[in-house]
Amino acid sequence: MIEDTALPAELEMLMDVIRRRRSIHQDQLSPEPIPMEYIQWMLEAANYAPTHGLTEPWRFTVFSGEARRALGEAFAQSYRLAFTGEAFQESAWIAQKERVWKAPVWISIGVRIGTHPKIPEWEEIAAVACAVQNAHLVAASLGLGAFWTSGLPVRHENTARFVGLEPPDKLLGFLYVGRPAIPWPKARRKPWEEKVVWRE
Numbered sequence: 001m002i003e004d005t006a007l008p009a010e011l012e013m014l015m016d017v018i019r020r021r022r023s024i025h026q027d028q029l030s031p032e033p034i035p036m037e038y039i040q041w042m043l044e045a046a047n048y049a050p051t052h053g054l055t056e057p058w059r060f061t062v063f064s065g066e067a068r069r070a071l072g073e074a075f076a077q078s079y080r081l082a083f084t085g086e087a088f089q090e091s092a093w094i095a096q097k098e099r100v101w102k103a104p105v106w107i108s109i110g111v112r113i114g115t116h117p118k119i120p121e122w123e124e125i126a127a128v129a130c131a132v133q134n135a136h137l138v139a140a141s142l143g144l145g146a147f148w149t150s151g152l153p154v155r156h157e158n159t160a161r162f163v164g165l166e167p168p169d170k171l172l173g174f175l176y177v178g179r180p181a182i183p184w185p186k187a188r189r190k191p192w193e194e195k196v197v198w199r200e
């Protein structure tokens with residue numbers, strides 16, 4: 001059990017960033033550009049994620065500026081492929097095309113599958129999720145909001161191909177990043193003690 005004594009300064013800082021990290025929705029971000037150096041810090045942090053067999057399965061493509069136009073087109077095309085007939089809604093199709101302008105940077109989250117014969121797919125996906133969390137924590141430490149979006153159009157195989165992923169590799173969605181246009185949101189979590197059983 002943790003003794004109730006003063007915490008090391010490093011742990012205080014780490015816990016502060018972990019508690020502060022927030023998913024901030026595209027509608028609550030400023031579309032203004034952010035320094036690409038910030039994105040480099042995020043991606044370097046991602047690269048230190050744990051990885052079984054050192055497969056380092058995370059693959060990212062970073063979209064900013066005008067490159068977002070083609071990305072929006074790809075989302076819209078994927079929406080059209082995924083939602084046909086009655087399910088297709090013109091307004092949702094347009095929203096897929098336009099959403100890219102709401103955040104200055106969009107990072108595709110790809111996973112390389114099958115590079116190691118003994119490592120199952122779920123472990124590669126778990127490693128990528130750890131990488132995304134590292135990047136998200138760095139974003140929070142820089143005062144940036146980020147959001148992992150994983151709806152069908154943003155992880156569709158058409159979008160995967162657009163970002164340069166070929167099967168069996170997969171697209172797990174996008175992490176978009178920007179400065180928040182709202183006061184920093186509060187975390188919503190039930191106490192961690194409710195999810196832990198101690199057997200001593």
Ligand SMILES: Cc1cc2nc3c(=O)[nH]c(=O)nc-3n(C[C@H](O)[C@H](O)[C@H](O)COP(=O)(O)O)c2cc1C
Nearest residue numbers: 021022023024129147148149150151173185187188
């Ligand atoms: C793998 C993954 C996929 C997610 N996909 C979506 C999504 O498609 N739409 C959404 O609203 N939130 C998505 N989220 C973000 C959650 O909504 C968010 O983490 C949750 O609301 C808690 O907020 P917090 O991250 O600020 O603590 C995703 C989170 C993860 C880890």
